Structures are given as C-alpha cells and as structure tokens.
Amino acid sequence: MDDTSGKSKHHLVIVGGGTAGWMAAALLSRQVSPKECRITVIAENDSGIGVGEATIPSINSLLRTLGADEAEFMQVCDATWKLAIQFSDWLKPEHDYWHPFGVAGAKIDERDLFPYWLRDQKRPYQTYSLNWAAAVAGKSPHSLTMQSPIAATGAYAFHLNAKKLSMWLQQRALNSGVQQIHGHVAHASRNDAGDVATVELADGNSVAADFFIDCSGFESVLLRQTLDDQWIDWSGHLLCDRAVAVRTPGKAIIPSHTRSLGLTAGWSWDIPLQSQRGLGYVYSGEFISDDDAWKELRAAHRLADDAELEPQFLQMRVGRQTQFWHHNVLAIGLSAGFIEPLESTGLHLAQVGLERFVELFAISGETQPLQQMYNREMAEVYDQARDFVQLHYHLSQREEAFWKASRELPLSVELQHRLRLYSENATVGLLRPEAFPESSYYFLLTGNGRLPKRPPAQSLAVEADRLQFVMQAIQDQNRTALRNLPLHEEMLRHIQAASLARAS
Ligand SMILES: Cc1cc2nc3c(=O)[nH]c(=O)nc-3n(C[C@H](O)[C@H](O)[C@H](O)COP(=O)(O)OP(=O)(O)OC[C@H]3O[C@@H](n4cnc5c(N)ncnc54)[C@H](O)[C@@H]3O)c2cc1C
Structure with missing residues (x-):
C-alpha cells in the first residue's frame, strides 16, 4: 500500500485535546517511529x-524527552x-510545615539523613534541605548560568498556566507530524473482538x-462509557469533591x-x-456551599x-479506573x-502513564x-499517590467537622503498614x-x-562527634549554595x- 498516504501504518487516535491529550501526542510522536505509526x-x-x-x-524528564529549552518553555x-x-494552618491554625522537593542535606552511608537526624534534632528536619532554605529566601533553583546543586539533582518543578502548557504541547505535537481533527466523539463502535474499531463524530464523520488513547477527561468516553471499565470511587479516602478557581x-x-x-472545609492553593x-x-x-467557599477564599x-473576578467552579470525581x-x-x-490536586499529581500521573506505555507498546x-x-503497576502508582495525599489529612489536628471526618477515614493497608514501619524503625x-x-x-x-519511637540501630553506629560534624557541614554547605543562588x-x-534577545 502507498506509504505516503499513511494508510498502511498503524493508526493511533487520541480522543481529547486537553493537557493529557496533547502530552500524549507530543510524547508519542517523539518516541514511536513515524514510519510505523501515524497519530491523530x-x-x-x-x-x-x-x-x-x-x-x-518529574516534569523535567518530560521537557528533556521533548527537547525543550527550559527558559523558552x-x-x-x-x-x-x-x-x-x-x-x-494544616496541622492547626498558625502552624506551618513544608514539603520541599529533593532530599534533606546529604545521604550518610547511602541512607537518607533522617535516621541520623533523629539522634540530633537541634534543628527541624526540613532545615537541612537546600530547597527549603531557597524557598524561604525566595531564591531560584538555578544560578545565572543555569547551574546549581538544585539544578544538578533536578529537584525543582514549575508553576504554569495550564492552558498555555496545553497549547505548547499541541504545537510540538503538530510540528512532529501529528494530525488534528476538530470534532466531538458522539459514539464508538466495537468489533467482534470487543476492541474499539471506529469513533463517530458529532458532524457525522x-x-x-488500531489503537485509541482516551484523553477525554472526566467523560472517559472510551474506557468507561464504551468499554464499561469500572470506576473505583475514593470518596472514602478523600472528601474534597469541589473546587473554585x-x-x-x-x-x-x-x-x-x-x-x-x-x-x-478543605484548603486553598496560592500559585504564583x-x-x-x-x-x-x-x-x-x-461541608460548605459554593457561595460560602467563594466567600471564604x-x-x-x-x-x-469590588474586584471583578470570574470564579470557575469545578466538580471533581476522585478515584481511578480498574484498568487503565x-x-x-x-x-x-x-x-x-x-x-485532588494537593500534591500536584495530575500531570505527573498522565506523564508516568505515557512513559510506561511507550516502554511496553508494541505495534x-x-x-x-x-x-x-501495565495495569498492575499503574494501579500501584495511583494508589500510592492517593495514600500520600490522604496522609496530610490524617495528620491534621484541626477541629472543624470536615477535618474530623477526614481524619476518621480508613487508611489503606499499605499506608497503615508504612506508618507502622515508620513508627518502629524510622x-x-x-x-x-x-x-x-x-x-x-x-x-x-x-x-x-509525628516521630518514630527510636532511631534505627544502624544510625546508632555513627559516632556522635562525626554526626554533629556532618550535620553542621550540611548547614554550612547549604548556606554557601544559597548565597550563589539569585533571587527568583x-x-x-x-x-x-x-x-x-532571542526573539529580536
Ligand atoms: C481543581 C483542579 C486543580 C488541579 N490542579 C492541578 C495541579 O496543580 N497540577 C496538576 O498536575 N494537575 C492538576 N489538576 C489535574 C489537571 O487539571 C489534569 O490532570 C490535566 O488538566 C489533564 O486533564 P485531561 O486532559 O485529562 O482532561 P481535560 O482537561 O478535562 O481535557 C479533556 C478534553 O477532552 C475533550 N473531550 C471530552 N469528551 C470528548 C468527546 N466525546 N470527544 C472529543 N473530545 C472530548 C474535552 O473537550 C477536553 O478538551 C487539577 C485538576 C482540578 C480539577
């Protein structure tokens, strides 16, 4: 068959042009040979x-795969x-805690600093993190030459305009030969094997x-609506189901x-x-009406x-499909x-799902x-991310009804196990x-x-003097590194x- 028509090639269709759809198109068009596969x-x-x-x-690996220039992006x-x-105000009012990216300080004998820090808690654990120090000081992760200890480990991410990200990904996908059809999938037909054979668009086309990627958002038009895959509801783990942005x-x-x-009755994001x-x-x-949530925000x-603001109210369905x-x-x-977006896992989960698929996909x-x-691994990835988010609520001591109810929700067996390990052996x-x-x-x-009962035996083997020296050295190194980082x-x-300069 005529190869230039693309008809003999494997045809992969992505349904949905949100961030996930265009991320799929941009990544796959780079990673699957155009000789073998055309993408629409x-x-x-x-x-x-x-x-x-x-x-x-993890977004840094996406940018690398797409050959992006960070500054231009x-x-x-x-x-x-x-x-x-x-x-x-998560643990209680007037209280702050931090989740910096990357590790705290350096590894000691290949182990995280944490068990050693347990023996020398003069300063909070997070204060050994260069990311924490840089965030508090309003610094950038990069020096002016785009190099720094934080840049070297890639332990930083971005705040971005999601619509612009979607358009950026779209442009890259189209530049790599992806075809776009404007339309709305009204119906999908299956063949005798039960596979989706064609999708019918609202305009009659x-x-x-051969293969479909369902990126139709909460609609899940192919996986859930057509193939009838079961949804696993997580409202028994996470109570938030609405957002106003x-x-x-x-x-x-x-x-x-x-x-x-x-x-x-939840939490507010503030993203610069x-x-x-x-x-x-x-x-x-x-626990709160839309009107009251908007007032509280x-x-x-x-x-x-009198500020003219246009709030966008969103319904959220928290859970995952049984099979991906x-x-x-x-x-x-x-x-x-x-x-829910507490730890910004949405784009990450889409990216991991695609990266793993590319590794396994065979024409x-x-x-x-x-x-x-794939389904086993991705289920684990989603469940672990959900557990990490739920842990934030579980640890809170706030007294409002929402927080009490969140605290009382059952934890997964895996998270309970993890907390026991932590308590007993750090x-x-x-x-x-x-x-x-x-x-x-x-x-x-x-x-x-929340601290473990005791430091593990291995950390006790390190001499107190050496430990103190290392802990001090980490603080000193961080101070020096911080001086070399420009303000954000x-x-x-x-x-x-x-x-x-590039544009002129
Ligand atoms: C309140 C909130 C805050 C969030 N914050 C973050 C965050 O900070 N960080 C993060 O990583 N993630 C966040 N997320 C998640 C993030 O928004 C999504 O992961 C990301 O936008 C990917 O969405 P999507 O492309 O899967 O779905 P959508 O953005 O919903 O796109 C789906 C697309 O499919 C199209 N479509 C639907 N049905 C059809 C059809 N039948 N035919 C053709 N097209 C169809 C729609 O028109 C739409 O264009 C947040 C989500 C919410 C709800």
Missing part, C-alpha cells in the same frame, strides 16, 4: 479543564519555579484506528514555592505565575469585594483517574501480558521509586510532629531578557 488527535475547540497549575520534578507557559510547598493580578514578589492554606496569581479552594460540598486572600489499558484503549489523564503481537503488567519502606521519595514522607511526618525575580528577569 480528535479535539474540540477548547484546551481542557485548564486549572492544573503546579507540577512536581517558561516564557511560553508564563511559568515560575517551584521548590517546595508550604502548608499553612467517523475515524477508524480564580486568577488575580500577580504579586510584587513572586515566591518560588506553592502555598497551601488549610480552610474550614509570572504575570498572574492562581488561587483556588478545594473543598467538600458536604476571598477573605483568606484578602481579595477586595483495556482492549485497544489506553486512558491517560482525568479519564484514567483523579486525585503488533500479543498485548495481554503487557496490559496486565523507615517508610519504599522498594522502588515513587512519585514522592522517602524524604517527602519524612518532611510531612516530622512537620506534623532576578532569575525570571534574566530568562525574560534572554527570550526577548
């Missing part, structure tokens, strides 16, 4: 939900750097393909961290972009009553599952064993890399005043100037 995106005239504004460090997406999250003018000083503020500030309240509709951030890859359909993004042959492995038992490394658990647990605004101005 069916997208409506919107760029999706568009409120995912904070990311975690940041300019296009109105992005700022993110080094940490500050949790205010139909599109046939708004954009306001940017702050004079742009922080390099996200602030998450505990409120009466270069030109704007994203604010939102994630709450449980059972305005009051919490002192938004003037079923028949010839893979679900990515909100169509696969959703965990032909028996896919059943691959699907089984470890959380991570056997393979997860979205959040063990240090993330230690920041969260110590920040909430200074570095943003630097990349803005570089971008203007």
Whole structure:
C-alpha cells in the first residue's frame, strides 16, 4: 500500500485535546517511529479543564524527552519555579510545615539523613534541605548560568498556566507530524473482538484506528462509557469533591514555592505565575456551599469585594479506573483517574502513564501480558499517590467537622503498614521509586510532629562527634549554595531578557 498516504501504518487516535491529550501526542510522536505509526488527535475547540497549575520534578524528564529549552518553555507557559510547598494552618491554625522537593542535606552511608537526624534534632528536619532554605529566601533553583546543586539533582518543578502548557504541547505535537481533527466523539463502535474499531463524530464523520488513547477527561468516553471499565470511587479516602478557581493580578514578589492554606472545609492553593496569581479552594460540598467557599477564599486572600473576578467552579470525581489499558484503549489523564490536586499529581500521573506505555507498546503481537503488567503497576502508582495525599489529612489536628471526618477515614493497608514501619524503625519502606521519595514522607511526618519511637540501630553506629560534624557541614554547605543562588525575580528577569534577545 502507498506509504505516503499513511494508510498502511498503524493508526493511533487520541480522543481529547486537553493537557493529557496533547502530552500524549507530543510524547508519542517523539518516541514511536513515524514510519510505523501515524497519530491523530480528535479535539474540540477548547484546551481542557485548564486549572492544573503546579507540577512536581518529574516534569523535567518530560521537557528533556521533548527537547525543550527550559527558559523558552517558561516564557511560553508564563511559568515560575517551584521548590517546595508550604502548608499553612494544616496541622492547626498558625502552624506551618513544608514539603520541599529533593532530599534533606546529604545521604550518610547511602541512607537518607533522617535516621541520623533523629539522634540530633537541634534543628527541624526540613532545615537541612537546600530547597527549603531557597524557598524561604525566595531564591531560584538555578544560578545565572543555569547551574546549581538544585539544578544538578533536578529537584525543582514549575508553576504554569495550564492552558498555555496545553497549547505548547499541541504545537510540538503538530510540528512532529501529528494530525488534528476538530470534532466531538458522539459514539464508538466495537468489533467482534470487543476492541474499539471506529469513533463517530458529532458532524457525522467517523475515524477508524488500531489503537485509541482516551484523553477525554472526566467523560472517559472510551474506557468507561464504551468499554464499561469500572470506576473505583475514593470518596472514602478523600472528601474534597469541589473546587473554585480564580486568577488575580500577580504579586510584587513572586515566591518560588506553592502555598497551601488549610480552610474550614478543605484548603486553598496560592500559585504564583509570572504575570498572574492562581488561587483556588478545594473543598467538600458536604461541608460548605459554593457561595460560602467563594466567600471564604476571598477573605483568606484578602481579595477586595469590588474586584471583578470570574470564579470557575469545578466538580471533581476522585478515584481511578480498574484498568487503565483495556482492549485497544489506553486512558491517560482525568479519564484514567483523579486525585485532588494537593500534591500536584495530575500531570505527573498522565506523564508516568505515557512513559510506561511507550516502554511496553508494541505495534503488533500479543498485548495481554503487557496490559496486565501495565495495569498492575499503574494501579500501584495511583494508589500510592492517593495514600500520600490522604496522609496530610490524617495528620491534621484541626477541629472543624470536615477535618474530623477526614481524619476518621480508613487508611489503606499499605499506608497503615508504612506508618507502622515508620513508627518502629524510622523507615517508610519504599522498594522502588515513587512519585514522592522517602524524604517527602519524612518532611510531612516530622512537620506534623509525628516521630518514630527510636532511631534505627544502624544510625546508632555513627559516632556522635562525626554526626554533629556532618550535620553542621550540611548547614554550612547549604548556606554557601544559597548565597550563589539569585533571587527568583532576578532569575525570571534574566530568562525574560534572554527570550526577548532571542526573539529580536
Ligand atoms: C481543581 C483542579 C486543580 C488541579 N490542579 C492541578 C495541579 O496543580 N497540577 C496538576 O498536575 N494537575 C492538576 N489538576 C489535574 C489537571 O487539571 C489534569 O490532570 C490535566 O488538566 C489533564 O486533564 P485531561 O486532559 O485529562 O482532561 P481535560 O482537561 O478535562 O481535557 C479533556 C478534553 O477532552 C475533550 N473531550 C471530552 N469528551 C470528548 C468527546 N466525546 N470527544 C472529543 N473530545 C472530548 C474535552 O473537550 C477536553 O478538551 C487539577 C485538576 C482540578 C480539577
């Protein structure tokens, strides 16, 4: 058959043009040979939900795969750097704890600093983190030459305008040969094997393909609606099911961290972009009305009553599909599952789902064993991320009805096991890399005043003098590194100037 027509090639169709859809198109068009496979995106005239504004460090590997220039990416997406999250009023009012990216200080004998810190708790655990120190000082992760200890470990992420990110990904996908069809999938037909054969669009056209990626958001038009895959509801783990989001003018000083503020029936995000500030309240509709949530959000951030703001109210379905890859359909993004955005896992989960799929995807042959492995692994990835988010609520001591109810929700067997390990032996038992490394658990647990019963035996083997020396050396090294990091605004101005120079 004529190869230039593309008809003999494997045809992969992505349904949905939100961030997940365009991320799938951009990644796959780079990683699957165009000689073997042509890719089409069916997208409506919107760029999706568009409120995912904070990311975690795994996004750096996406940028590398896409061959992106970080400064250019940041300019296009109105992005700022993110080094940490500050949790205010979560444990109780007037209390802060931090979740910085990366590790605290250095590893000792290949182990996290944590068990050693337990023997020498003069300063809080997070104060050994360079990310924490840089976030508190409003610094950038990079020096002016784009090099620094934080840059070297990649322990930083971005705040960004999600709609602009979606358009940036779309542009890259189209540049790599992805075709776009404007349309809405009204119906899907299955063949005798039960696979999806064609999708029929609202305008009467139909599109046939060998494989489909369902990126239709909460609709999950192929995986859930057509293949009838079962949804696993997590409202028994996480109570928040509504959000109100708004954009306001940017702050004079742009922080390099996200602030998450505990409120009466949930929490509020405060995300700094270069030109704007994203604010939102994630709450449980059972404990507060939309009107009261909007009022509380305005009051919490002192938004003037006469400010003309356009709040966007969103319904959230928290849970995941039973299978992510079923028949010839893979679900990515909100169509696969959703965990409320407390730890910014949305884009990360889409990215991990795609990266693992690319490793396993074969144009032909028996896919059943691959699907089984993929589904098992992705279920674990989602469940671990949900557990980490639930832990924040579990540790809170706030007294409002929402917080009490959240605290009383059952924890998964795995999380209970992890907390027992922590209590008895100062470890959380991570056997393979997860979205959040063990240090993330230690920041969260110590920040909430939760400590193990004792340091593990191995850490007792280190002489007290040597330990003190190392702990001091980490603080000294961090101070030196911090001096060499420019202020966040200074570095943003630097990349803005570089971008203007490139454009002229
Ligand atoms: C309140 C809130 C805050 C969030 N904050 C963050 C955050 O800080 N960080 C983060 O990483 N993630 C965050 N997320 C998650 C993030 O928004 C999503 O992971 C991300 O936007 C990917 O969404 P998506 O593309 O899967 O779905 P969507 O953005 O909903 O896109 C789905 C697309 O499919 C299209 N579509 C639907 N049905 C059809 C059909 N039948 N035919 C054709 N097209 C169709 C829609 O028009 C839309 O364009 C947040 C989510 C919410 C709700």
